[in-house]
Amino acid sequence: MTLIDRYLHAVRGFLPAAEQDDIIRELSDDIHSQIAERELEAGRPLRDGELKILLQQLGHPLVLAARYRPNRYLIGPTIFPIYWQVLKVGLIGALIVHGALGIAMIAGGRPVQSIVDVFARFPFTTAVTVFGWVTLVFALVDRTQLPWLRTWDPDKLSVPRLDEPQSRLPLLGECIWSTALLAWWVFVPRFPFLIFGPGASFLALAPSWQQLYVPVGVLWGTSLVILWMLLVRPDLVRFRAGARLLTGAIGLVSAALLLRAAPLVVPVAGTTVESAEGVVRLVNLAIQIGLVAFICITIVEVMREVWRLQRARSG
Amino acid sequence: MRNTPPHSEAGHIFENLRLELRRGGLVLAVLGQLRAEQYGYTLKKALADMDLAVDEGTLYPLLRRLESQGLLVSEWREQDKRQKRFYQLSDEGRRILGQLSSEWRRLNAALDRILEDV
Numbered sequence: 001m002t003l004i005d006r007y008l009h010a011v012r013g014f015l016p017a018a019e020q021d022d023i024i025r026e027l028s029d030d031i032h033s034q035i036a037e038r039e040l041e042a043g044r045p046l047r048d049g050e051l052k053i054l055l056q057q058l059g060h061p062l063v064l065a066a067r068y069r070p071n072r073y074l075i076g077p078t079i080f081p082i083y084w085q086v087l088k089v090g091l092i093g094a095l096i097v098h099g100a101l102g103i104a105m106i107a108g109g110r111p112v113q114s115i116v117d118v119f120a121r122f123p124f125t126t127a128v129t130v131f132g133w134v135t136l137v138f139a140l141v142d143r144t145q146l147p148w149l150r151t152w153d154p155d156k157l158s159v160p161r162l163d164e165p166q167s168r169l170p171l172l173g174e175c176i177w178s179t180a181l182l183a184w185w186v187f188v189p190r191f192p193f194l195i196f197g198p199g200a201s202f203l204a205l206a207p208s209w210q211q212l213y214v215p216v217g218v219l220w221g222t223s224l225v226i227l228w229m230l231l232v233r234p235d236l237v238r239f240r241a242g243a244r245l246l247t248g249a250i251g252l253v254s255a256a257l258l259l260r261a262a263p264l265v266v267p268v269a270g271t272t273v274e275s276a277e278g279v280v281r282l283v284n285l286a287i288q289i290g291l292v293a294f295i296c297i298t299i300v301e302v303m304r305e306v307w308r309l310q311r312a313r314s315g
Numbered sequence: 316m317r318n319t320p321p322h323s324e325a326g327h328i329f330e331n332l333r334l335e336l337r338r339g340g341l342v343l344a345v346l347g348q349l350r351a352e353q354y355g356y357t358l359k360k361a362l363a364d365m366d367l368a369v370d371e372g373t374l375y376p377l378l379r380r381l382e383s384q385g386l387l388v389s390e391w392r393e394q395d396k397r398q399k400r401f402y403q404l405s406d407e408g409r410r411i412l413g414q415l416s417s418e419w420r421r422l423n424a425a426l427d428r429i430l431e432d433v
Contacts, residue, residue: 023375025391026355026400030371033356033397059372067376 014065074139083138085173090130175227202276204268208261216254223247241309248302259291346412354399
């Protein structure tokens with residue numbers, strides 16, 4: 001097999017199957033035409049080194065074959081900035097959850113080495129999972145090309161308010177992130193490691209939590225529908241403050257229900273893990289602190305929307 | 316005019332812009348050249364003789380794309396004891412070439428006016 005045959009064989013491997021024969025025939029003819037011309041000019045057969053240079057000029061087989069393929073990407077430039085934002089938030093969020101669990105485990109008397117192991121595994125377990133799911137969701141979104149991106153109406157563009165951020169990216173990011181969180185909520189009962197991570201072996205959700213699971217999920221879903229409505233219907237901007245108030249109220253009700261139902265986490269029945277009780281106490285405390293913080297932030301947000309509404313009405 | 320060193324950042328920027336500038340012109344050149352039937356290698360040589368050198372990795376995929384868009388037709392025939400693929404403008408290609416040529420002349424005239432003092 002000559003060097004040219006080997007080169008063409010390598011190129012063939014990277015070409016679309018249906019066009020391989022055709023493309024290789026044409027490339028082969030081109031290479032032989034170039035050789036014939038150079039040999040005619042030199043008055044002698046081409047040397048091995050010269051042939052090698054000629055093939056190098058054609059490019060690496062992978063590079064040459066790639067020119068015959070259409071440009072491909074998993075997530076296009078249109079939604080890539082939102083994907084990147086959501087991915088960063090997701091990874092940082094997962095890291096914070098691991099950190100909180102790690103602190104709880106140390107406080108509960110677990111050996112430090114086990115926490116180090118959890119963090120050492122983070123890039124290969126949770127981080128990969130978050131990366132995979134976020135990428136998959138955005139790849140699907142990119143394939144479907146959200147219909148409102150194609151059929152938008154300039155008349156429906158919102159009138160910017162002075163106190164409103166100009167970019168809609170944060171709202172889109174919020175919608176996608178909230179959708180991912182709702183998906184997480186749906187899968188938590190079946191896969192406890194989604195909420196407890198490595199602690200799933202000795203931590204379980206309390207019965208009181210299970211009673212609230214559906215109502216809170218429905219409230220959350222309602223809030224999500226409102227968020228998406230705000231995004232896809234910019235003409236509803238006049239209802240934005242009201243919708244924000246509604247989603248804020250839904251968030252407050254959900255958090256208050258969960259807070260009332262505390263404790264939400266119990267040790268797995270018959271667990272042999274030492275100090276499981278201590279970890280459970282700390283996790284419940286962390287959840288309560290988190291819920292109280294969420295309620296405080298939401299109250300501030302709701303008050304801000306009320307203030308905006310009043311200001312808009314007064315002129 | 317001061318030349319830009321090819322490996323400097325400005326050199327890369329110039330090279331990218333130059334390729335961008337050439338891309339549309341190359342399509343027009345290929346269509347123009349294929350008013351008469353040619354195969355890939357002679358087309359490549361004809362373009363190079365007119366100071367529009369193009370490598371195989373650019374030319375052949377472009378020919379396939381133009382053919383899939385219906386602007387070219389091709390057939391395999393034997394010449395000089397080797398099978399060669401001959402390309403030629405289709406009727407649709409001829410129509411598009413006419414439109415693109417007018418557009419090119421308009422663009423060229425506008426750029427000439429804009430760049431008169433450069």
